[in-house]
Amino acid sequence: MPNVLKSDLELWLAVRNDNELAFNELFHRYWSRLYKAAQYKLRDKETSSEVVHDIFLSLWQRRHQLEINNFSGYLLMCIRYQVYTRLKPAKAPVSYQAQMEDNTCALTWNKGEINIQEHELHESLQECVSQLPKRCHEIFHLSRIEHLSNQEIAERLGISKKSVENQITMALKHLRTAFEGAGISIILLDFLLRK
Template sequence: MTPYKDRTDNELIAMLKGRDQEAFTEIYNRYWAAMYAHVYKMLRSQEESKDLLQDLFSSLWLKAEDINAETKLSGYLYLAARNRVFNLIQQNKVKNDYVASVMKFVSETDISILQRLDEKELIKAIDAEIQNLPAKMREIFELSRKENLSHKEIASKLNISDQTVRKQIQNALRILRPKINGIPTATAILLFLR
């Protein structure tokens, strides 16, 4: 039998589609370094590059049956990585634009209005909405916002990836924002920012 390292990419794809873990390992070993260099050139962040590659290779394993056996593997991986980088850049741009608009709103809001807000009621209302989140999402969100743990610290504590932590926090914010529309916006948003 031909060793995995001597197999062609197309053979490895066919084996991967059959859920062959050694074929996946060979693909990972063959392409990880090149993909890391490619992604790092665009992101300039070791942590984000590694998270993105973890997501990329996880997706390769999970969606192996969807890959055409005749696909050029290197091209498939480069395209998938590039798309993930563009998505991440867009998410970061949206986040930065959002933070800038919040800061502008806060700076333009009369300070006397903010001082009149009943902070205890506000925190109580937000906490009630947080309690309605799915259990794992709530745990991650509270570790981030209440215990001020970094994504890396949460990932280590819960034995999950940084990317999972990041996605769970984004999903929690996506769920919570519409539900707190009745709460004074500037203060509510400030509680979510770190």
């Protein structure tokens, strides 16, 4: 591979064709950024390094199955997912607690962590939706945020119901692709959109 700077998409397409040099370029391009993001949340150098290496190992192993259009956005979702997986507290054995205050404290902390995760996921989701083409974004917004039926959207925009369905399908496919590696279902994404 010549010393010409290539876009992430060009490099990823080369990786999908088993080009190790392209993979190394993406690795060096993003390793430090991902490591810093992991270190910021985990506060542990070794675990942060493991997280980033796990992501790149998974990318290499699944290179033939993954279709990534926004490489930096995909890596951002991967790092968040891996960090939250490691931050998730281990399940403690069930035991009787005489003091109710202790239980309340533990529940508040867990709920706070869940709220943070949900908020960051919602932000990533909104960013992903904003990348849709203008008309697709508009139709998706009317469907998922304003809760209009496909027929109502078609009437409002003066287009066929089939066009509305096609645009929503395209938007959902875009979301599935963007969040595929994070193990997030389209049902959860749809739920977060409606909040």
